[in-house]
Amino acid sequence: MRSRKRINLFYIPVLILFGVFVVYPFIDGIRISFTNWNGFLPTYNYIGLTNYINMVSDQWFHNVFRNTIIYGFGSTIIQQIIGLSMALFLDSKFKARGLVRTISYLPIMIAPLIMGYIIFFIVQFRGGALNDLVGLFGMDRLDWVGVPNRAVTVILLVNSLQYMGVSMVIYLAGLQNIPNMYKEAASVDGIGPWNTFWHITLPLLAPALSASVVINLIGGLKLFDIIRALSPAAPSSGTHSLVTFLTYQYFNIEQAGYSAAIGVVTFAFILIVSIVVIKLLDKMEVVL
Amino acid sequence: MTHYIKRITQYTMGNFRFNVKIKELVSIKETTKLEMEDFMKKILVAILAIVLLFALAACSESEETTAPVTLEIRSNIPGAGNDAIREVIAAFTEETGIAVDFDNPSGYEDLMRTRMATGDMPDLFTTHGWAVIRYGTFLRPLNDQPWVSRVSSQIESIVTDHQGNLMVLPVDIDIAGLVFNRDILNEVGVDPGDIRTWDDFADACELILAAGYIPIFIGGADDWMLGQAADWIPPSLLITYDGDNHRDALLDGTFDWNHYGRFVDMLTDWIDRGFFNEDVTTADYDTLTRMLGQGEVAFSFTGNHAAMDAAGNGPANIGMMPLPAYFAGDTPSLIAGESVTFGIWKDTPHEAEALLFLEFIARPENVAKIAQARGNVAGFNGVEVDLGFLTQDFNRWSNIRTFPYFDRVYLPGGMWEDLCNTSLGLFNGTMTRQAVIDHMQQSYDSRLADWFEARGIN
Secondary structure, three states, rough: HHHHOOOOOHHHHHHHHHHHHHHHHHHHHHOOOOEEOOOOOOOOOOOOOOHHHHHHHHHHHHHHHHHHHHHHHHHHHHHHHHHHHHHHHHHHHOHHHHHHHOOOOHHHHHHHHHHHHHHHHHOOOOOHHHHHHHHOOOOOOOOOOHHHHHHHHHHHHHHHHHHHHHHHHHHHHHHHHHOOOHHHHHOOOOOOOOHHHHHHHHHHOOOHHHHHHHHHHHHHHHHHHHHHHHHOOEEEEOOHHHHHHHHHHHHHOHOOOOOOOOHHHHHHHHHHHHHHHHHHHHHHHHHO | OOHHHHHHHHHHHHHHOOOOOOHHOOOOOOOEEEEEEHHHHHHHHHHHHHHHHHHHHHHHHHHOOOOOOOEEOOOOOHHHHHHHHHHHHHHHHHHHHHHEEEEEEOHHHHHHHHHHHHOOOOOOOOOOOOOOOOOOHEOOOOOOOOOHHHHHHHHHHHHHOOOOOOOOOOOOOOOOEEEHHHHHHOOOOOOOOOOOOOHHHHHHHHHHHHOEEEEEEOOOOOOOHHHHHHOOOOOHHHHOOOOOOOHHHHHHHOOOOHHHHHHHHHHHHHHHHHOOOOOOOOOOOHHHHHHHHHOOHHHHOOOHHHHHHHHHHOOOOOEOEEEEEEOOOOOOOEEEEHHHEEEEEEEOOOOOHHHHHHHHHHHHHHHHHHHHOOOEOOOOOOOOOOHHHHHHHHHHHHOOOEEEOOHHHHHHOOOOEEEHHHHHHHHHHOOOOHHHHHHHHHHHHHHHHHHHOOOOOO
């Protein structure tokens, strides 16, 4: 019991780094969220909860919050569907399976900002590959990311497709841990492939599902790079997430206090969503 | 060595409240208390010796009078202007022996905001239009410098604060208007001198559109182009006409932003009439200069640098013309503002060297070199600059009135982004006329207190 209260000396450097680069900025960020600091002048005033109250009536914040939910939950759902399908496919034996696995995982190796620019070259109005393709069918070219809803959809799809490899790898690991005897027993009992998947494979994949959902959800809620690469910096582009919006508030319009308040809300939102989702998935694992 | 490490670890462990399981990593024998005290004394003496050594080193350094100085200079100037600045810096170092750490980093404004927040500024830096309002509190006034009397009156007031302090050395002046493709205007039979009002401008755009060209190109991916249009058109609606203007109201904080509706209506009308490129929200600056240079675009709301870049992109004739008036009784005008400016951080430890650098830059040959590379007139009297193909336009419009950038004088700091944001909102349909007006009013009102403080108004 005594040893539990003690701390290993070798933790100290890490704790110092964590304190300096995470705890202190976080606490100071909370403090700044109660000020009207513009981000560079040495003087500012404490304005209480004004920044948080302003958020309630800020139409851009509402739009940004909606987008963040779309990016977070939308990406997670798409990634689970495609990731699991890919994993089931790649769990079977066929020629060049290793190559297909590698190609499926490859997009994750690309930095998201670079991925955003690559996609921009594909969807851009002038000279974009997609519009060239559309032109072949005699259709008018489109400014794919020029209209907010369409741009949000493109960003959602790009993020989902880039990170589906994460889900695929997690599910593949889960599938390979399921003993064959269950499937063989089901086969002997004459249970079809769909029922085998639904009643045997999926329940045994529950831990993998939890890990994959939480990882993808947090990634989606923090989405930044692809949005910056595919759309203008101004929030009227209609594509901002909470993270891009808070950087815009700090660096572009000199409202560091408001930016810090958005940061605090973002942190609280992701924390609450993660806890709720983890609890739900834990319950689901028990039920399954 | 291992022995001492073990000893130090033992002592550290003994004095920390944490009892470490270090025994699992290195087996340490028990040490008596006397041994420990003796060991600690040695450690204490060693630490004192190290501290004294550093102190002596510091003293000897502070007494060193011939230590080489390296000036840190940061700039936001890209392209040919940057090359010219580098050449001048190299000549300065050669002449004075003072080394310069120079860079023009991308994300300059963000970098400078961070450095202002940490109170660690470069010795010298460029101020890109914000010598007074944003950077004013960080700059050393330069009124006492020998070159001040030569500064052009066209730029002097723009870089002087409300107390009469000249904040920066203005190398050149950004005198700008609409950049246009002369070949297209010739083809549709429009002389830029005949475009005196925005109605004339719209008529010309109709002719250009009918001829199969894009009348106005804006690239929203580089959203400063959206902001530039919203910065250059409103002065003709709100500032330039003596018979109907809102200069005082804008400056004293009583401006009713419903008047900004004039600009919103004009822009919306142009959008409806198809004057802009279809990809306004996603096109970029490079596409503009390419299409302007290749004769596909007639007008752009960009500085003369776009004329220079477009000329390098194709065979087309590029020119510059004044911004039309809104009221029939008013006359066209040009925009004037800071271009390349250098200011000195007020707390720089190298003030003498920084002042020497400004004296060097202020020499006519150095001013001319940088101004010419930028395609701008010099910020100093008596310095001739060869403006190449823009010379004919500068000569033609030499009697046209100049007005400062709208946001730099009439709007509080930070509202430039509101201009970009609301313009984009009009183009992509996310903002209505009233939403734009409300947004501008709210942003303006919320920034007034800081703005008044920066201008010394109670």
